[in-house]
Amino acid sequence: MAYSASLQSDSSFAKARSDIHAESKNLQKVTLEEALDVLNDLVYKARTKFLSEPEIVVIRGAWHDLTYEEMSENSAYKQNYLHRRVAITLFELLTEIIGNGEQVCKRNLRTCIQTFMTQDLIKGSKVPDVSRFYGRTKEITHLKQIIATQQYNCISLVGVAGIGKSSLAAKLITDISTDKNFNFDYLIWKSVAHAPIVDDLIAELLEVLDPHFTQPHYTQAKITLLLKFLKEKRCLIVLDEFEILPHNPQLKLESLIFIRRLVEENHQSCIILTNRVLFDEFAELVNTERPFTFIKLKGLDTDAAMKFLAQKGITDPRRCNQLIQTYRGNPAELNDVANRIHNMFGSTEIFFEAPTTLVSQKLESILNEIVGTTLDDIHKQIMVYLAEKTVEGTGKITISKILKDFEIIHKTSISTLDIVKTLEFLERMSLIESDKNLISKEICFTLQPVIKKYVLTDKLGLLHNLNSSNLKFAS
Numbered sequence: 001m002a003y004s005a006s007l008q009s010d011s012s013f014a015k016a017r018s019d020i021h022a023e024s025k026n027l028q029k030v031t032l033e034e035a036l037d038v039l040n041d042l043v044y045k046a047r048t049k050f051l052s053e054p055e056i057v058v059i060r061g062a063w064h065d066l067t068y069e070e071m072s073e074n075s076a077y078k079q080n081y082l083h084r085r086v087a088i089t090l091f092e093l094l095t096e097i098i099g100n101g102e103q104v105c106k107r108n109l110r111t112c113i114q115t116f117m118t119q120d121l122i123k124g125s126k127v128p129d130v131s132r133f134y135g136r137t138k139e140i141t142h143l144k145q146i147i148a149t150q151q152y153n154c155i156s157l158v159g160v161a162g163i164g165k166s167s168l169a170a171k172l173i174t175d176i177s178t179d180k181n182f183n184f185d186y187l188i189w190k191s192v193a194h195a196p197i198v199d200d201l202i203a204e205l206l207e208v209l210d211p212h213f214t215q216p217h218y219t220q221a222k223i224t225l226l227l228k229f230l231k232e233k234r235c236l237i238v239l240d241e242f243e244i245l246p247h248n249p250q251l252k253l254e255s256l257i258f259i260r261r262l263v264e265e266n267h268q269s270c271i272i273l274t275n276r277v278l279f280d281e282f283a284e285l286v287n288t289e290r291p292f293t294f295i296k297l298k299g300l301d302t303d304a305a306m307k308f309l310a311q312k313g314i315t316d317p318r319r320c321n322q323l324i325q326t327y328r329g330n331p332a333e334l335n336d337v338a339n340r341i342h343n344m345f346g347s348t349e350i351f352f353e354a355p356t357t358l359v360s361q362k363l364e365s366i367l368n369e370i371v372g373t374t375l376d377d378i379h380k381q382i383m384v385y386l387a388e389k390t391v392e393g394t395g396k397i398t399i400s401k402i403l404k405d406f407e408i409i410h411k412t413s414i415s416t417l418d419i420v421k422t423l424e425f426l427e428r429m430s431l432i433e434s435d436k437n438l439i440s441k442e443i444c445f446t447l448q449p450v451i452k453k454y455v456l457t458d459k460l461g462l463l464h465n466l467n468s469s470n471l472k473f474a475s
């Protein structure tokens with residue numbers, strides 16, 4: 001069958017290629033010895049026999065552009081033997097292994113090896129550039145550890161827009177592609193920001209894994225084929241920006257079934273999702289101890305955020321600290337404010353003469369969307385309540401205070417359970433923050449400054465339409 005045959009050849013080479021990549025970080029400077037190591041490994045994987053002495057003579061000779069006569073003079077083998085007996089079968093084998101459609105011969109061997117070794121090891125869509133990536137050491141170590149131990153079939157990186165989910169996933173998969181301790185057969189990066197329907201997504205994944213697959217007609221059969229592949233081969237697949245559209249029940253159901261099958265069925269692969277929100281159904285998978293976990297991403301730590309701001313030209317430690325605090329180390333928001341400081345204020349000093357909290361265009365439109373489509377009245381009331389209370393100077397509001405105030409405001413119409421559920425939901429959406437009082441252990445809530453600014457200004461009247469007489473503006 002085309003399926004298993006192509007699995008066989010592709011995967012062993014993919015694995016070999018990840019070893020190769022690990023061994024030669026600067027591929028442009030590949031030496032003959034490195035190339036020999038790599039070829040030896042590949043050849044062994046293909047025919048379970050390492051390169052023989054005369055084969056090495058031919059490879060060395062081809063590398064240095066020697067004639068067969070010269071190869072013979074420098075070795076113990078006859079010219080004819082090297083040329084007719086050794087080289088012909090060797091090049092046939094190398095064509096199969098590293099040729100990528102091209103006939104490998106003495107003349108092009110060196111170029112073929114170099115091209116092969118510089119091939120992109122991560123298939124699928126373009127991985128975000130992580131050449132300027134700071135911090136996240138703890139998260140990366142943790143992720144590598146849980147991936148290595150194969151504890152989970154699926155890991156979700158959750159956090160507010162711009163916090164660095166895609167960057168973290170990109171850094172992780174890039175690191176893994178050059179790390180010898182990981183023996184993935186396939187590394188795949190797939191951006192799903194365009195929210196493809198599940199059927200298309202799986203078809204695209206199968207196409208990336210093996211263009212020769214005969215794809216079944218029905219979605220579930222496609223998933224079954226994908227799972228079979230994930231069981232036979234170890235794949236690391238990142239589905240970046242995997243958001244489930246709540247407004248289309250049919251699509252939502254299909255997405256959830258797809259994830260459930262990835263989580264619950266047996267395989268040896270790992271799927272990483274980046275999500276702005278931890279869906280209820282995902283939380284349920286954690287609660288029921290399925291091989292699913294999530295990591296809630298906070299902003300960059302101070303050290304990493306300082307480096308990030310320094311690269312944007314803001315270096316005064318005190319100012320940096322203020323910005324990091326206000327924007328909670330969210331790199332997209334820090335980037336946006338740094339640009340605005342340069343473009344509108346000209347310098348950090350002028351900006352800080354009358355500092356203001358700036359909400360980036362992107363965050364504003366995301367919040368408009370969430371507030372306009374996902375929040376109901378009780379969610380909005382609590383957001384406005386917290387924003388106003390924290391402006392009054394209370395900072396963090398305890399759960400008992402919230403319950404008491406709501407009882408007074410709404411008498412019996414909102415139950416304690418409704419409020420608790422609302423607070424949990426808003427926190428999951430990264431719209432509010434919680435903290436525990438160290439002494440009383442009571443939980444308290446607050447809004448981060450950018451969200452508070454958004455709620456209080458409420459340009460579109462999305463939050464205050466219930467009680468529009470009570471608008472207040474934050475500085």
Ligand SMILES: Nc1ncnc2c1ncn2[C@@H]1O[C@H](COP(=O)(O)OP(=O)(O)O)[C@@H](O)[C@H]1O
Pocket residue numbers: 132133134135136159160161162163164165166167168274300304308331332335
């Ligand atoms: N650890 C980091 N170091 C440097 N820049 C980062 C880091 N994390 C995120 N960024 C930058 O912040 C911006 C938003 O990050 P991104 O990963 O796209 O966020 P998300 O996927 O959570 O929306 C990007 O421009 C990215 O380059």
Ligand SMILES: [Mg+2]
Pocket residue numbers: 165166167240241274
């Ligand atoms: Mg992203």
